Amino acid sequence: MxxxxxxxxxxxxxxxxxxxxxxxxxxxxxxxxxxxxxxxxxxxxxxxxxxxxxxxxxxxxxxxxxxxxxxxxxxxxxxxxxxxxxxxxxxxxxxxxxxxxxxxxxxxxxxxxxxxxxSDETADFPVNTALESAVSLLSAKLTSKSLEVEREFTASPSVRGIENQIQQMFVNLIGNAVDAIPEWGKITLGCKIEDDMAVAYVKDNGVGIPKDIREKLFEPFFTTKEPGKGTGLGLFICHKILADQGGEIGLDSKQGEGTTAWVKLPLSATTSGDTAASEAAHWGLNSDTAQSTP
Known part of the structure; x- marks a missing residue:
């Protein structure tokens, strides 16, 4: 048994x-x-x-x-x-x-x-440097239209991430802003600190984004551009880059008035709100808008 x-x-x-x-x-x-x-x-x-x-x-x-x-x-x-x-x-x-x-x-x-x-090397770098590098790369595209580029850097914080990829993200965002403006207009670049995060933004006064498609903008292969003028991967890649580096991305838009694309990036370990503000004062940056063209 x-x-x-x-x-x-x-x-x-x-x-x-x-x-x-x-x-x-x-x-x-x-x-x-x-x-x-x-x-x-x-x-x-x-x-x-x-x-x-x-x-x-x-x-x-x-x-x-x-x-x-x-x-x-x-x-x-x-x-x-x-x-x-x-x-x-x-x-x-x-x-x-x-x-x-x-x-x-x-x-x-x-x-x-x-x-x-x-490059996949993580390092500390000033976020406004990546913004300005993107502007430099897109200078010909910016001058192809009657565009004014305005800076609103209330701070110039050091962030932690892969600089080359963050620059790629800004190239996408600024390029989208140029495409959204028909012939003439203004693009505003800015950076500030909120809740221990660096917040950078690209604002345009273009056509804006229809409300019914905003939720689809970060989906792969979704594009509002004409065939052959967009892959539909730009914002999807931006979202992935930010997600991989502990950041966030979002869009605020009103049809007929323009769009603001904003990103949040983690500050470097050596940067705090106080030190970033001191750095901004050192470089003569303030809340007043400094206007210039690319």
């Missing part, structure tokens, strides 16, 4: 072992799937960045073309009468212009290379 309980116990033990092995295999497969998903997401972020680099290419070509034209003209002038021109003061001026233009080209190319590189 003891055989039956023994058989049952052995069967139960084998069943438990089999279940454990099955669950271990499922856990391993899940871990592998999560790893693969993270890789695909990283590739998606990089693909979106490279797509935006392609969008910036026309503007970069225009930026580079101007100094190249100046270099070519001055060089041709010097070579045409080298025995006479190279000994004059004007030759020195021409050479200084050539040097200035080559430095400008170098800076443009460096900005594009820095933007397009892959």
């Amino acid at each position: 003891l055989v039956v309980p023994f058989v049952l116990a052995r069967w139960g033990f084998e069943r438990i072992v089999a279940d454990a092995a099955e669950k271990a295999q499922m856990a391993e497969e899940l871990q592998s799937s999560i790893k693969e998903l993270k890789f695909v997401q990283a590739q998606l972020v990089q693909s979106a960045k490279l797509a935006s680099v392609g969008t910036l290419a026309a503007g970069v070509a225009h930026e580079i073309n101007n100094p190249i034209f100046a270099i070519s003209g001055r060089t041709e002038l010097l070579l045409r009468g080298k025995n006479r021109h190279l000994l004059t003061d004007s030759a020195v001026d021409d050479l200084e212009t050539i040097k200035e233009m080559t430095d400008r080209i170098t800076a443009i190319v460096r900005r594009i290379l820095e933007y397009s590189r892959t």
Whole structure:
């Protein structure tokens, strides 16, 4: 009679072992799937960045073309009468212009290379630096319309994150603001501190976003742009970048009046509300609006 309980116990033990092995295999497969998903997401972020680099290419070509034209003209002038021109003061001026233009080209190319590189290194950096870098990358797009860029930096806090990705996010947000303005208007960039978080925003006085589609804006492949002018990944990527770095993103919009895209970023460990305010005072920043154009 003891055989039956023994058989049952052995069967139960084998069943438990089999279940454990099955669950271990499922856990391993899940871990592998999560790893693969993270890789695909990283590739998606990089693909979106490279797509935006392609969008910036026309503007970069225009930026580079101007100094190249100046270099070519001055060089041709010097070579045409080298025995006479190279000994004059004007030759020195021409050479200084050539040097200035080559430095400008170098800076443009460096900005594009820095933007397009892959990086996952977390560091402390001033949030307004990432904003201004995005403006610099989009300078040709900004000047293609009659736009005024206004700054409202009430603070210049240091934040903790992946600077290259935060810059990518601002390129998307500022690019969207430019697209939302038909021909002329104003884009306002700002930064402040709220509840131990750095809050940066991009505000435009464009067409605004219809209320019935606002909830869909952060979904992948959703776009209000014409076919061929948008992938529908910009805001989705922005949301992912912020979520991965402990931040938040949101949109406030009123149709016919404009949109404000805001992001919240964690302050660096060495930055507090008081030190950030002191830093702002040090750099001469205040709540008064400082107007400038890109």
